[in-house]
Amino acid sequence: MRQIVLDTETTGLNPRTGDRIIEIGCVELIDRRLTGNNYHQYINPERDSEEGALAVHGLTTEFLSDKPKFSAIAAEFKNYINGAEVIIHNAPFDLGFLDAEFALLGQEKFSREVAGVVDTLVQAKEMYPGKRNSLDALCDRYGISNAHRTLHGALLDSELLAEVYLGMTRGQNSFSIDFGDQDSGTDEHGAAIPLAPLAEVLLRSANEEELAAHEVVLTDLDKQIKGQCIWHKVVDTPAEG
Structure with a gap:
């Protein structure tokens, strides 16, 4: 287009x-x-x-x-x-x-x-x-x-x-990256070189203080909309399984 x-x-x-x-x-x-x-x-x-x-x-x-x-x-x-x-x-x-x-x-x-x-x-x-x-x-x-x-x-x-x-x-689609023309994609014989594996993703859980502060924010949102905000609904919805 x-x-x-x-x-x-x-x-x-x-x-x-x-x-x-x-x-x-x-x-x-x-x-x-x-x-x-x-x-x-x-x-x-x-x-x-x-x-x-x-x-x-x-x-x-x-x-x-x-x-x-x-x-x-x-x-x-x-x-x-x-x-x-x-x-x-x-x-x-x-x-x-x-x-x-x-x-x-x-x-x-x-x-x-x-x-x-x-x-x-x-x-x-x-x-x-x-x-x-x-x-x-x-x-x-x-x-x-x-x-x-x-x-x-x-x-x-x-x-x-x-x-x-x-x-x-x-969102961020303006930062388009095309890997198709990279010289490093093949070796000297023309064989494809596999991409290096992605680094391990580290997950950090919120501590009790951070969770309490987050709950204050959600409660305030509930008061502003005079109901239950979507994040509280997600938390309250029982997991399937």
């Missing part, structure tokens, strides 16, 4: 009042693996950024003045994202700008080019209701370092969102 994690930077907040896209960043996932086949483009919006937006992305009119216009990169961009499922954080914002850019060229909406759109902000709100669910907050929640993110950047934000998405949907 091919997925594209996408982010944009813009001159302001509203394409209906003439704001434009100034940067597109995309990260490709195939079967939940980062491929390195990314797409990144700065764009000349033919206008200045609003002061608030400039403070966020730092891309000045001077810097963007020699970059290609959207019309010049539209075909290449469409070819890159064609047929993929697209992952965006707060999708309506980016989709509104992409649709506006294609409309200026007399072309169909962005959604017509892709297999579907996943909004990670919607997913995060369902998973963590009442919590902060910005990209920075999700990075903190999943232990993803964003210390190098002093300003917003479309490619950097897409790379961070790709890690967040993998964390949200499959």
